Amino acid sequence: GAVVSQHPSWVICKSGTSVKIECRSLDFQATTMFWYRQFPKQSLMLMATSNEGSKATYEQGVEKDKFLINHASLTLSTLTVTSAHPEDSSFYICSAGEGAGDQPQHFGDGTRLSIL
Amino acid sequence: AQSVTQLGSHVSVSEGALVLLRCNYSSSVPPYLFWYVQYPNQGLQLLLKYTTGATLVKGINGFEAEFKKSETSFHLTKPSAHMSDAAEYFCAVSERNAGNMLTFGGGTRLMVKP
Numbered sequence: 140g141a142v143v144s145q146h147p148s149w150v151i152c153k154s155g156t157s158v159k160i161e162c163r164s165l166d167f168q169a170t171t172m173f174w175y176r177q178f179p180k181q182s183l184m185l186m187a188t189s190n191e192g193s194k195a196t197y198e199q200g201v202e203k204d205k206f207l208i209n210h211a212s213l214t215l216s217t218l219t220v221t222s223a224h225p226e227d228s229s230f231y232i233c234s235a236g237e238g239a240g241d242q243p244q245h246f247g248d249g250t251r252l253s254i255l
Numbered sequence: 256a257q258s259v260t261q262l263g264s265h266v267s268v269s270e271g272a273l274v275l276l277r278c279n280y281s282s283s284v285p286p287y288l289f290w291y292v293q294y295p296n297q298g299l300q301l302l303l304k305y306t307t308g309a310t311l312v313k314g315i316n317g318f319e320a321e322f323k324k325s326e327t328s329f330h331l332t333k334p335s336a337h338m339s340d341a342a343e344y345f346c347a348v349s350e351r352n353a354g355n356m357l358t359f360g361g362g363t364r365l366m367v368k369p
Binding site (some may be wrong): 141145148171173180181182183185188230232234236237238239240241242243244245246247248249251 | 287289291296297298299300301304306308344345349350351352353354355356357359361362364
């Protein structure tokens with residue numbers, strides 16, 4: 140089956156640090172990748188959608204300059220949380236889609252980000 | 256805008272009992288329908304999906320779901336719960352001709368009592 144690798148799985152860092160999270164589709168080409176944020180005991184909140192080679196589309200309320208998304212190839216997307224602060228602490232999950240709506244998104248295992 | 260409702264944020268069943276997790280969607284045009292499971296500190300794993308054809312779909316781990324257009328529902332069931340089924344379950348829909356974009360329900364936490 141389709142595998143999405145997300146790295147790192149845990150990050151603990153000081154306030155003001157920038158953190159990069161990688162999302163790779165290992166055995167398929169992902170035309171679209173999605174970044175979600177999940178607060179404790181809540182559903183997934185879509186942050187942005189990215190297509191290879193083009194700028195990401197951010198959801199309303201998500202700061203583009205805070206959450207930088209790069210989708211340089213059909214198998215790799217990165218999310219950089221710039222100058223992270225404690226309120227950015229959360230569980231971030233990426234997923235990858237093959238383009239067709241009847242195909243499921245394939246999810247990474249998530250990244251637990253803790254900002255001290 | 257499309258919305259997905261999962262009735263019951265928490266469901267508790269005894270081991271061996273029937274599992275029923277409810278999902279209703281709002282659109283008049285039937286979307287593509289998915290059920291995902293999430294274990295603690297992990298991403299989402301696809302349980303099953305409905306796109307077209309037979310309305311009763313079978314998934315992994317003994318789960319199945321039935322698409323009922325008249326009720327705009329896609330409830331998830333399993334005849335006999337196992338302790339390992341304890342997790343968070345999400346219903347999601349994707350509108351036809353809208354690519355892979357998913358709209359998620361609020362999730363249901365399934366607890367299984369020994």
